[in-house]
Amino acid sequence: MRLRAAAISALLMHLILAAHSAQAAATKQQPAQAAGLRLDTPSGYPVPRFVSLKDAETNCRIGPSFKHPVRFVFKRAGAPVLVVAESVDHWRKVRDSDGDECWAHEATLTAQTHVLTVDETGLQRQPSGAARMSGRLGAGVLARLVKRKDGWLLIDAGKAKGWTAAAAVWGGDPIFPASAGRN
Secondary structure, three states: OHHHHHHHHHHHHHHHHHHHHHHHHHHHHHHHHHOOOEOOOOOOOOEOEEEEEOOOOEEEEOOOOOOOOEEEEEOOOOOEEEEEEEOOOOEEEEEOOOOOEEEEEHHHEEEOOEEEEOOOEEEEOOOOOOOOEEEEEOOOOEEEEEEEEOOEEEEEEOOEEEEEEHHHEEOOOOOOOOOOOOO
8 A cells, every 4th residue: 555655646746747847848938939939940040040141242032042033132241130031951031130031041141240230329338238338339330249148249340349238239139139121
C-alpha cells in the first residue's frame, strides 16, 4: 500500500511539474507571438529582424529569384533593412525606412552594423532618459551600432557618440521600428 501511494504521489508530482513547464514555455512564447515575432523561419533567425546591406549597391527585386526584375537598387552600404519574410531558397523580403518592400538575396545582407536616424536624434551620455545629453544627430544619419543595453543603443557617427532609445531610430527595434515613411 505504501509503495502504491508513493508511486501515485510521484506520478502526480511529475504531472504537476510537466504542466507547470508547459505553461512556462507557453508564457515565454506569448509575448513574441503577440508582437508578431516568428521563430519558425528557414534560416532559424527571428522575423522581423534588422540586418544591414553588405555592399554600396544592392539589387532589390520584385520577387524571390534572380529571374525577377530589379525593383530598385539600394546605394548605401551598412544601411539597416527590416527582414519581414524569408524564402526557403535564401531570399529575404526586406523593408526600408520609407516602407518600401522588395526581395534581396541573403548574400547581399549581413548582420546589423548600423542604424538610421529618422528625425533629429538626441544622444545621451548614459543609457537613461535622465542622463545628460552628449550630442545630436540630424535626420538621415547612418550611425554605427556599437552596443545594445536594455532598450538603448550606443551609436557612433563620426565625432558624435552616445546612447539613444532603440525605438527612436530605424534599426533599433524590429517590433516597433521608427519609420520615416508610410507603414
